[in-house]
Each structure stands twice: as structure tokens, then as C-alpha cells.
Amino acid sequence: MMALQNVCLLLLVVVAASQAAFDSINKDLVVKSCDRTIDLSSQLVKINHKLSLANNGQGAIKTFLFSIDPAFKKNVAYIGATVGTSDKTYLRLSESKVQGHLEKPLWKVELKDAIAAGGTVTVSVEVVLGLAQEMYPAAITQKDKQLVRFTGNHYVYLPYSVVSQTTIVTLASSNIESYSKLKPVSQTDTTIKYGPYANIAPFSESEMAIHAENNNHMLVVTQLLRVIEVSMWGNIAVEETVDVRHNGAVLKGAFSRYEYQRENSGVSSVKNFKTLLPASARDVYYRDDIGNISTSHMKVMDDAVELDLRPRFPLFGGWKTHYLVGYNVPSYEYLFYKGDNHVLNMRLVDHLFDDMLIEEAEVRIILPEGVSNIELSTPYPVERREDVQHFTYLDTAGRTVVVVRTQGLLTENHVQDFQLQFTFPHRYLPFLNKEWGLPRLQMFLLASLDFK
Numbered sequence: 536m537m538a539l540q541n542v543c544l545l546l547l548v549v550v551a552a553s554q555a556a557f558d559s560i561n562k563d564l565v566v567k568s569c570d571r572t573i574d575l576s577s578q579l580v581k582i583n584h585k586l587s588l589a590n591n592g593q594g595a596i597k598t599f600l601f602s603i604d605p606a607f608k609k610n611v612a613y614i615g616a617t618v619g620t621s622d623k624t625y626l627r628l629s630e631s632k633v634q635g636h637l638e639k640p641l642w643k644v645e646l647k648d649a650i651a652a653g654g655t656v657t658v659s660v661e662v663v664l665g666l667a668q669e670m671y672p673a674a675i676t677q678k679d680k681q682l683v684r685f686t687g688n689h690y691v692y693l694p695y696s697v698v699s700q701t702t703i704v705t706l707a708s709s710n711i712e713s714y715s716k717l718k719p720v721s722q723t724d725t726t727i728k729y730g731p732y733a734n735i736a737p738f739s740e741s742e743m744a745i746h747a748e749n750n751n752h753m754l755v756v757t758q759l760l761r762v763i764e765v766s767m768w769g770n771i772a773v774e775e776t777v778d779v780r781h782n783g784a785v786l787k788g789a790f791s792r793y794e795y796q797r798e799n800s801g802v803s804s805v806k807n808f809k810t811l812l813p814a815s816a817r818d819v820y821y822r823d824d825i826g827n828i829s830t831s832h833m834k835v836m837d838d839a840v841e842l843d844l845r846p847r848f849p850l851f852g853g854w855k856t857h858y859l860v861g862y863n864v865p866s867y868e869y870l871f872y873k874g875d876n877h878v879l880n881m882r883l884v885d886h887l888f889d890d891m892l893i894e895e896a897e898v899r900i901i902l903p904e905g906v907s908n909i910e911l912s913t914p915y916p917v918e919r920r921e922d923v924q925h926f927t928y929l930d931t932a933g934r935t936v937v938v939v940r941t942q943g944l945l946t947e948n949h950v951q952d953f954q955l956q957f958t959f960p961h962r963y964l965p966f967l968n969k970e971w972g973l974p975r976l977q978m979f980l981l982a983s984l985d986f987k
Contacts, residue, residue: 558631558643560694560737563592564599567655569691569700575683575745576707576725577890578753578782579612579946580664584691587657588650595649600631601642601660602738604692608640612892612944613663616644618656626658633694639738641694665892665944666755670784670852671746677791677851681784681803682712683749689717689729689741696737701730710748717741750803753783753852754888759896765879767903767959771869774861777887781805783852790851805850808888812840816862823847823858872959879955883913884941886950893945900937900955901925908958909937914951917941 567587574581590596603611616626624647631643650656671684691700704727714720714727721728727745758778765771783803794800812819814837821831821844830845846856869881884896898917902909911919918940924933937955 556632557634558598558600558641560600560633560636561592561596563590563594564596564650564695565589565591566691566693566695566697567699569693569697571691571700571702573687573702573704575668575685575747575749576705577749577751578665578668578755578892579890580610580667580685580687582662582664584660584662585657586660587655589655590650590652593652595651596646597649598643598645599658600633600694601628601644602639602692602694603662604688604740605639606686607664607667610664610667610944611640611662612665612946613948614642614661615948616658616660618647618658623659636694636738639694663946663948665946666782668749672784674785674787675803675852676787677794678798678800679784680710680748681750681753681852682746683707684744684746687743687745689715689743690732690735690739692738692740694737697735698733699730700732700735701728703728704745706745706747706749707751708748712746712748714745714747715743717743752805752808752888752890753781753803754805754808754850754891755780755782756887756891756893757855757895759884759887759893761884761896761898762901763881763899764901765870765903766866769866771864771866771881772861773864774859775885775887776857776859778855778857779850780855781850781852785853786851795849801849801851803852805846807843807845810842810844810860810888811886812842812860812862813864813868813885814839815864815868816840817864819860819862821858821860823856828858875958875960877957877959879957880952882950883917883939883953884945884949886947889947891945891947893941893949896941896945898939898941900939902935902937902955902957903959904930904932904934906935906957906959908956909935910956911937911939912954912956913939914953915949 567589570585572583588599601616614628616628617623618626626647627645628642631641633641644658646656667685669684671682675681689702691697706725706727709724711722714722717729719730756777757780760776762774763771819833819840819842821828821842828847832843834841834843842860846858850856869879871878871880879900883898884893920938920940923936923938925936926933
């Protein structure tokens with residue numbers, strides 16, 4: 536009998552623990568107004584929600600739930616919430632589940648200050664979707680323009696009642712084939728305005744369909760390999776190997792170079808794109824499998840180095856290219872130390888081109904020989920794989936390589952810094968001690984030993 540009671544008690548504990556893992560929808564929270572903007576001018580769908588939240592209950596509210604249409608669950612590349620206008624504060628956001636709504640993608644947002652009873656707060660939630668637009672038609676000739684279709688929701692898909700909502704859609708062109716007309720609706724040039732709509736129930740759905748011209752870049756990085764090699768001689772070498780696919784409408788028929796140059800056809804093709812490197816980047820190179828590509832231009836600006844890259848051939852829909860870009864930066868801008876403890880602070884991924892979308896990325900950080908106590912901190916979840924060894928000139932035990940792979944789609948919002956802590960005894964490099972007073976020539980000769 537006692538054993539049966541213990542089993543029942545254990546089951547109750549398990550059930551209670553599982554229920555505690557779920558969040559609930561607060562019925563006292565109401566969205567007084569929602570101003571939503573949808574930017575369809577590039578290959579990314581950028582949606583911004585300006586929410587005015589009101590607390591109609593008696594107690595303070597510290598969190599709220601945010602949701603998007605289930606059809607876009609796999610397309611979410613980035614989501615973030617902020618409060619404030621001039622001095623924005625990013626709010627903590629985490630995935631959530633609610634019983635009875637397990638199929639819906641939900642996030643819990645923790646407010647900076649709790650909403651008092653009868654109070655209101657304005658929060659902005661930004662969502663970036665990748666691969667959410669359909670090329671329609673899927674194949675076009677060299678002379679055709681590219682038409683894109685987006686299917687969404689007239690209503691904001693929230694777990695709360697919405698008193699008033701408006702939606703403004705921005706397009707890449709005023710050439711609009713068709714768009715859904717849930718009244719009130721108006722269209723001016725490249726803008727479509729829906730609403731205002733009043734008293735929208737939670738999780739309301741009404742299909743929005745927009746079919747319009749969009750000849751902007753549809754470049755997707757299918758595979759990115761970013762290698763960061765740290766040297767204790769004052770240099771960090773960065774090399775990125777990039778596989779790119781034009782994700783636009785597939786080219787139908789043969790490609791004519793004559794028509795391309797004479798008639799300026801192929802308006803949806805990609806002739807070139809711009810990559811931004813760190814301002815201190817030097818010794819820049821741009822290559823593919825054949826060799827060095829000379830059709831590139833570098834412009835040094837105050838805060839970055841702009842590298843204008845031109846592939847060997849224009850990229851049409853369905854076409855691919857493979858290239859690598861490398862450069863050096865001084866380590867004092869990214870590597871900091873106190874005693875034998877060091878911290879490397881660099882970007883996990885960097886800017887490849889405007890409105891970039893990365894499907895898969897791997898980052899390899901090659902550390903000096905003899906490091907220990909490695910700790911990695913990343914701005915968003917990644918998969919850290921087993922460390923490997925890298926051997927180069929004069930190495931004995933090999934250099935530790937930290938390998939990480941990203942999870943999900945990446946956009947410009949993911950250009951953020953990681954921190955890698957490690958221990959490196961300076962006794963391995965006694966000539967770095969200022970007391971030795973080595974002249975610069977000797978330092979240069981010593982540094983020349985550490986090359987690829």
C-alpha cells in the first residue's frame with residue numbers, strides 16, 4: 536500500500552512539474568493598439584509591431600506573450616523586443632508553450648518595469664523572416680522581370696484581444712499584380728495600408744496575399760566557413776569561404792551575354808555585391824577555385840572597409856558561386872589580457888552583403904599553441920563541437936581549434952560579438968616582456984616565424 540502511495544505521489548509531482556513548465560495567457564492584458572509594418576522590399580520579410588499594452592486587472596503584470604502565424608514557424612530568423620524610443624532597452628525574450636496552443640510559436644517577453652493595474656506600456660517587437668516569399672512565376676526568361684508573392688495575415692496573430700490595428704506594407708516596386716482587399720484598404724505607389732481594424736479576437740486569421748515585382752538581390756549563403764586564427768605576435772587572420780545561391784526565379788532558357796550587355800536585360804540578376812570588413816582590415820584578398828579575382832574594388836571608410844565584389848559571371852535565379860575572402864587585423868583591437876588570462880572579443884559572423892541570409896555557418900577559432908581553460912560565450916545559441924588540433928610551422932603539440940555551428944537562419948541582426956576566454960602563459964614568449972626592450976626590427980623578425 537505504501538509503495539502504491541509513493542507511486543501516486545511521484546506521478547503527482549511529475550504532472551505538477553510538467554504543468555509548471557507551461558505559461559498561461561493573462562486575460563487581464565489587452566492590446567489597445569497595434570501599428571504593424573511589413574517590409575517586402577528585399578528577400579527578407581521584416582515585420583515590426585508597435586504594441587500598446589494595457590493592464591485591465593488588479594495586479595501588476597511583469598511578462599506578456601507574443602506569437603506569429605504558425606505557417607511562419609520555420610521562417611523566423613530573428614525576433615527581438617525593445618522598450619523606449621530614443622534610448623531603447625532590449626527585453627529578455629524566450630520561447631514559451633501554452634497548453635491548448637502547443638502548435639503555435641510563442642515567446643515570453645519580460646518587461647523592464649511591471650505594468651501596474653490600469654497602466655499601459657508601449658513595446659516594439661521586430662520579427663525577420665527568411666525564405667518566406669514565393670517566386671511567382673518560379674521560372675522566367677532573361678528579359679522578364681521577377682514577380683514575388685507573399686501570403687500572410689491581415690490581422691496580427693496575438694494571444695490577446697486587440698482594440699485597434701493598422702498594417703502598412705512596403706514593396707520594392709509600384710508594379711503590383713494583385714493584392715488582397717480586406718476593407719478598409721488603400722494603395723499608394725509602393726505602399727499598401729490595411730485598416731484600421733477594430734476589436735480583433737485572439738489568434739484571428741484572414742489571408743493576406745500580395746503579388747508584386749521585386750528585382751532586388753535574392754542571395755542566400757548556403758554554407759559559410761569562417762576561420763579566425765589568433766597569433767600572439769600581434770595579428771589575427773580571418774578567412775571566410777562562402778557558398779552563395781541566387782534564390783530568385785530560376786532562369787528559363789539559355790543565357791545570352793550579347794543581350795545581357797546590349798539590352799541591359801537580366802534585371803533580377805546579381806552583378807556585384809558589397810561586403811563590409813573591419814576598419815583595420817589589411818592584406819585583403821578575394822579568390823575562387825580558379826584563382827585571384829581582380830574585379831573587386833576596396834574603399835576605406837572611417838568605420839569599415841567596403842569591398843565591392845563582382846563574381847566571374849552574373850548570378851541568375853538558381854545559379855551558384857563559391858569564393859573566399861581573407862584579411863588581417865591587429866590583435867590589440869580584439870584580444871585583451873590580464874596576466875596569463877586572455878579574452879578574444881570578435882564577431883561570430885560578419886556582414887557579407889545587404890539583407891543577407893545565411894542558412895548554415897561554421898566558425899573555427901584557431902588559438903595559439905599551449906592554451907588552456909577555454910570558455911566560450913556566444914550572443915545566441917550555437918552548437919559547440921569537439922575541439923580539434925591544427926598544425927602549422929614549428930608546432931609540436933598543435934593548436935587548439937574551437938569549432939561552433941550556428942542553428943537556424945542568420946541575418947544582419949546576428950552580427951554580434953562572442954567572447955572566448957583562455958589561459959596562455961606569457962613565459963612561452965619572454966621577448967614580449969617590455970623589460971627586454973627589444974627593438975621593432977627584432978620583433979618583426981620574431982613575428983615572421985609565425986606565418987602560414
